[in-house]
Structures are given as structure tokens and as C-alpha cells.
Amino acid sequence: MVRLEPRRQHSQAMVYLSPVLAILMTLFVGGIIFSFMGKNPFDALYTFFILPINNSYGISELFVKATPLVIIAIGLSMGFRANVWNIGAEGQLTMGAIFGGGLALYFYDSESMFLLPAMFVLGAIGGAFWGGIPALLRTRFNANEILTSLMLTYVATLFLSFLVHGPWRNPEGFNFPESRPFPDAGLLPVIYDGTRVHLGTAFAVLVVIAGWILLSKSVIGFQLRVVGKAPQAARHVGFRQKRMVWFTLLLGGALSGLAGLFEVAGPIGQLQPAISPGYGFTAIIVAFLGRLHPLGILFGGLIMALTYLGGELAQITLGLPNAVTGLFQGILLFFLLACDVLTKYRVRFGTPAAKGEAA
């Protein structure tokens, strides 16, 4: 008989091993699924996970995809540390793109060097505004931020859709639901020629470092951790939970908004009905894969970016449906949560010792 036995102390080793174990199990199960679909599992896994990054352009694309994931996940992880469950990053990303992108469209013939920085500011404000609504609802009316932030995502994406189908549609765009292309002054400079790696990628690295300092060196980060781990102790020393709700939702929203702006001012270059392949949701997995730690999130972001690239290649070369990407992400999260049980419990084989019953 297999059973779980509680550990006396949390296993530190398992905290770091659990994501590795989850990835291995995901590969294993993924291989099985591929073979059921009539593909050679080794070829398929190779196509999915190795082929995308066996050339320098592929690696640069990995960074491009990882950029929004890492930026968003850092913001979300701060909230998750404090038990604030913002799962509406996708909506905050969209709002950031609308606010910042809107500025670029208003000044569509601008050549000012101030346009891009102003777009950054508006992008962050847009995301923070969208994150602030659940914060207000939670602190004023005790409404669950999981529900409100998630529902606001749909409001944001429909709002974007309305804009690009209607008022913001490109007058010279043959009726396609797209905005004007942003002016050059409103586009992120590419920082490595011949690739799409843009300024946002450099910013993501800065966010990782800043996130690490905030979380482990600052008093605010300390408060976040105390509020999350022991709410009663936080109340005892006067760390206000409401303030943490506001702080984490505004921060997470601002970073998501920036990530959204980077997408439309970087790889996309205009506003479209679909600006993100679910980065805001995938970032939740990235945050947990990275153990809510900024450095871990950097690695987690790269791994999840790979599933996007692999999914695209699998469509092209193997003829597999795009849903494979989502499938892999789902399996990974599933195994990750399952493996986390092992930090608190150990697996034991055999029945409990019962020598006393010998009579």
C-alpha cells in the first residue's frame, strides 16, 4: 500500500525538486498523448521542445515570448505571496495596451522622442486602473478578487474588440478590424539586430532584479510575506491587509499593463482584437513554476515560452492542433500542484507498523 506521511518539517529540497519532477512527468505524459495521436513520441517531443531553440533566431523568439510572461508573473507572484489572487492579468494586459496604444494612435504622425516613455506611463496606468477595480471591490465590499478580476478580463478584451472594430479602426485598412500601425516613435527599438528582441526584454530583466529586492530585502516585501503566511501575526503588528491588497493589485496590474503595451508597441505594432495568446493566464503557471521567487520565475517564463514556440512548430510540421500548447500548459500545472504535496508529505510504501497487534 502506498500512503502519504506528513513530514515534520517542510522539505526544502522538494520545494526546488517539485518543478523539475513536474516537467519530467509532463514530458512523459505528453509522449504518451503524442503516441495516441499516431506520432512517434520522441520525434514529437523533439519537435516540441528542442527544434524551436536549436538556432539563434529560435532562441531570440524564446526571449520575445518569455518577456511578457516574466513581467506579468513577477507582479502576480507578489500578490500570491500575500494571498491576493489576481487572475485577471490578461485583462490588465489588454487595458495597458489600450491606454498606451491609444496614445500612439492619437499621435499617429508624431516623431517625438517623448511618445514612447509617455506610452509606458499610460500602459502602466491602464493596467493599474484595471487591477484597482478588484482592489476597491475587495476592500470596500469584500468581493472575491478571483471572480472580479477574472470577469473584468472579458470586459477588457471585448472593449478592445469594440475599439478596433469601431472608433479606432484604421481608416485606410480596407475594413479589417485593426488600428492604424503605430508611428515609428511609438515602437519599441529592437535591441539585437535581425531578431524581434526589443527593449521590453531588457526591462523584464530589470523587473526580475527589482522584484527580488522588493521581496527579500524590503520592508514592504516582508509585510507581503507576513500577511500571506500568518494574517493574524500581521494584524498583531499592524501590517494592514487592505493596504497589501491595494499594493499587489496595483503593482500586478501596472506590470501586466506594461507587458501588454510592450506587445502592441513591439512584436505587433498596432492594436488588433487579439493581442495575447493568453499570456496573462499562462503567467499564473509561470509564477508557481518559479516558486513565486523572481529568479525562478525567470526560468519558468522561459520554459512556458517554449511551449508556445513548440506548439506553433507542432502545428506546422506535425499537423497537430494548436490546443496542444494549452494541453501541455495544463498538464504541467496539474503535475506541479500534485508534486507540491511532496514538500509537506513523504511517500511511504507498506502498511503502518502495527506490531502491537501481534496478540
Next chain:
Amino acid sequence: MTGGSKPAQLEVRGVTKAFPGCLANDDISFRIEPGEIHALLGENGAGKSTLVKIIYGVLQADQGDLLWEGKPVTIHSPHDAREMGVGLVFQHFSLFETMTVLENIALAMNDVRDMAALRQQVIEVEKTYGLPLDPDRHVYTLSVGERQRIEIVRCLLQNPKLLILDEPTSVLTPQEVEKLFETLRRLADEGCAILYISHKLHEVKALCQKATVLRGGKVVGGCDPREETAKSMAEMMIGQKLTAPDRSGTRKFGDVRLDISDLSLISDEQFGTDLKGIGLKVRGGEIMGVAGVAGNGQNELFQALAGETEIIGTPDCIKIDGDPVAHFGPRRRRRLGAAFVPEERNGHGAVPDMSLSENGFLTAFRRMALSARGLIREVPTRSFADKIIKTFDVRTTGASAEAGSLSGGNLQKFIVGREILQDPGVLVISQPTWGVDAGAASAIHQALLDLAAKGTAVLVISQDLDEIFAICDQVVVMSEGKMSAPRPMADVSVEEIGLLMGGLHDLDGDVTLKTKELIEGDRVGQA
């Protein structure tokens, strides 16, 4: 079985039980005769609960035998144990609040019976053993002492030959304790063996004829409690000499440093107690005790003083060194020199899965300047934790150990030390030695006395009357959210405090208070 020497009701022979990482019971042997009241003594973690669980069939021993009336038995489950005649009164009651006394009793019986007959039996048992209890009352309307009676009646209905009581008096007033003892003595006279588990030594002295002392899972001795002093038994329990708190040095009281006046609060918790017009002044150098049965507003009082509860509109009802603070949160109160130690260590006073360094930072970062420009200053933070560990003899692997890995006594020493090293002008501390071993308890008591001697006003909220008598200068009693007038310790008796604890309204005039002389005997013995 007739003739010859009578077999013991229960004999435990060489019982051993190991858990991963600890040997909870190591070759334990002792015997209880019919009609004997036998004490099982030991500190927290000495192995008492494990042994009780083995006897009651919750756990199985790895080695060793249980002999019931001379015959070896195997007890597979609590059901078996009850069938055999073992009754257990739990430390924490397992009652359904919204059901009646009778329904609760019926639930715990091994076989379902006719309710009317059961009711008759309950009334009979209650009459025989002097346990007045209306079978039709709902449990939530009952006092703690009455709830315990349900548990006892429940056990007695099964005609037990061995009754086990695990820390039964921790929630009772002295009068209720005395009533419980009368019942137990009557039971013993009828031949029932009683295994009485407690760390309240004066009670053991008053009630028991024999005692087995456990330490670290082993039997370290047996004695006749009637011939021992509480001090000698305590030393047997902890295995070292016990130093009584040193109260020498003249106590001079300064100005009022903590001033509570007309503090009233409606509790926002479902079973909370409202505070009604609390008033109290604590002077510098004075230790004020707040006695009372748990749940009479002590928690609410602590939270109001610590600033955890919001008090709107009446800033003057709490003053620290003359400054109105009732409208302030915990951080501003701490800045004015107040410090607080809550009852619960894990998750309230400390964060269990953070390091001791971080837990030191938790309450001290302002007063000890452990942060600068919004960042944590690593070096001073660590050395502050090291200083606490060193000054208060906290046994740990170091400042980076998780708080949750410390034993209760050591963590409590760390928390108390953390507040004392901040040199507070006012210290409010709730249940300072709850669940703490005797060695750590006496260290904490000494630290509080030393702190008061330096001019701090100390408010001790405690359910433990021994503790209040040992360290306090004055005492007030809380009952149903109200506070009695302060009385100097020197001219107040245990029965007076007991009556105040009971709220004066279920006063029984003719209760004899043997416990009182015993407590005072102890104090003389310790001084």
C-alpha cells in the same frame, strides 16, 4: 481470581511507542489498583498523551503489554476500551453545541438505546454523583464546567472501572475544581480506578494517592503526592532544581503608565464577549494580573490593548504614559513604548515558517532601527535575534532556524525576549507560560519581574492562578466582559478570586477550599 493478592485494575508493562524521530514512550510500567486515584505527571511532551491513547485504544504500542484485571488484553479501538470499562474525559470537549445534553450523551454511547430509559439513567447518575445538569438544555447555553459534567456523565453511564481524565481542570474555577474532586473521590470509594493527568501539582497533592512521573518518555519515579511538596514533584518532572522567582529588592511603583478607563467594545465575533466599562491603571514597576476563566473577555481585552481591534471615537479610553492611543494601530502604540505578547505563539506572536531573524524583525524593526530607507538591515537584524537567543537562553540551531521548529517553551522565551529587549514602558502579555515547560516558565517569570523592577508597567492576563500569585502585585478578575476592582495580592485569597471568576452569581456558600491552603503552602515552600 478470589483469594491471593488482588490483581491490579490496569497494569502497564514495558510499553514502548516510537514515532518518526522520537521515542514517545520508552519501556513504561506502572499499575493502578481498583479505587485508587493515580496521577500521571509530566511536562508537555513527556509522553502522557501517547500513553493515554494506547490505553484507550487510539494507538497501538510497539512493544509491551497491558494487563486488565490481571489478564493480558489487546485494545484495538476506543470501542474496545469502552466495552472493557475504560472511560476517558478529554481535555478538549467533543460536544455538539446546538444539540441538547441528552442528545450529546446518546451520540457517544456504544449502542443505541431507548431515549426515555437513557434519560432516566442520566438523571440517576447525576443524582448519585452530585452532577446537576438538565438533560434538555442545549450545550451552547452551558458554562465550561457544566460541559465537562456532560463528558463525565457520559463516561459514568458506561459503569467504567477505570476513568481517565486529561487535564480536566484547566478551564474550571477553584470552586468547580473542588466539586469535580468530590465526584472523583466518591467514584473511587465505589472502587473505580482513576488515572488523573495534570501538571497542576497542588491538585495532584489534594486528590491523588499515588503518582507516576514521566520525563522524556520514561518513568523517572513514583511517589505518594500527599507526602511530597509541589516543589519536589516539579523537580522530579523537569529533572533539575527549580529556582523560585526572585522577588527581592524593594518594589517601588511610579506613575501610571497604562491607563484604561471606561473601555467598552462590542465583539464582532460570533461567540465573542463584549467588554463592558473596563477601567484599570497600571503603574511603572507594577505587575498587574488579570485572572478569569477563559472566554470572559480576556482575548477581547488583549486585542483592544494591542490595537488589533479598531476603536473608533474614544481615543482617551486607553492611554500610554498619558498619551491617548485607543485610536492608534499597533505600530503607533509600539512607537510610544508599548509591547505586546499574545497567547498564541504560532501564527500570532510569531510566523512559524519564517526564521528567528525575521521574527525578531517582525515587531522590533521600528524601535530597534532594523530597517533603513524601506530596506531590511540584515546585519543588525541578525544580531538582534542572536542577542535574544543568547540573553534568554533560547535552545535553537541559530537565528536562521524556522520559528516553527522550536519547542513551545523556547519559542515563547524568544517572543518574550524580543519584546523585553525593546525596553518597553508598558508590556501586555497574555498567558505567558501557557503550554511551556517548567524550566522555561520560571525563566519567563523571572524576566517579567526583572522588567518590572526597571520601571515597566506589566499587565499579565492569565488563567493560571499559581502564576498570578507567583509574580503579580495586584490582581483583577474578568467575568463576562466586566472587570473587578484591583486587589493587592497580599490580602486576597484564592476563594475570593474564585468567587469573582464565577461572576459571584453561582455562589455556593459552603464550599471547602482545600486548594487554597495548598497553593499558599506552595508559595511558602518556594519563598
